[in-house]
Structures are given as structure tokens and as C-alpha cells.
Amino acid sequence: MKVLSVVLTAVIFSAVACGGSDSGSASNAEVVTDVVAECVGGGMVQTGAPCFRDDQMQFLLREAYWKVTIQKPDGITYTREVPASRKPIPQIGDPWPLP
16 A cells, blocks of 8 residues: 555656646747748848849848747737848748747
């Protein structure tokens, strides 16, 4: 009987310990839900991936970045700008903050 009580105690404590490690679970993570390229130059803003390859924009280009939309676990979204030079390029589904 004493062995059984020791085993049950160990099982209960291990269940509590495992349950307490949920703080870093995916349900509490912020996730990238949208990524849009934006280029600013020559008094205009161009959006979409082609702005990074547009030969006419290259000499006017002052700033290029990825506009990243992030969703919190409660469903609220917000945006951040990530430099275009960042590698790898942010992808939908990536955790936020980016590694």
C-alpha cells in the first residue's frame, strides 16, 4: 500500500509540473498573418513584392521594408515594419517576434 501511495504522489506531482509549463505554448503565441512589401521613394509609396524589383524605383528608392501584420492570441492585430534587408523574409505563420 505504501508503494502505491508513493507512485500516486509521483504521478500527481508530475502532472502538476507538466501542466505548469504551458506558458510558452502555441496558444499564447503571437503569429504573423500578413506580409506586404512597401517601398518609399520619389514622393510615392509602392506596395507589393514588385517594388523591390522595379528598375525605375531603384534610383528613387529611399526606404524598403516589409509591413508585417501580427495577430495576438485574443484576435487583435497590429502591424510592424521589418527592414527589407532582413533574411529570411518574414512568412505568414511565423511566430512573433521573429527569430
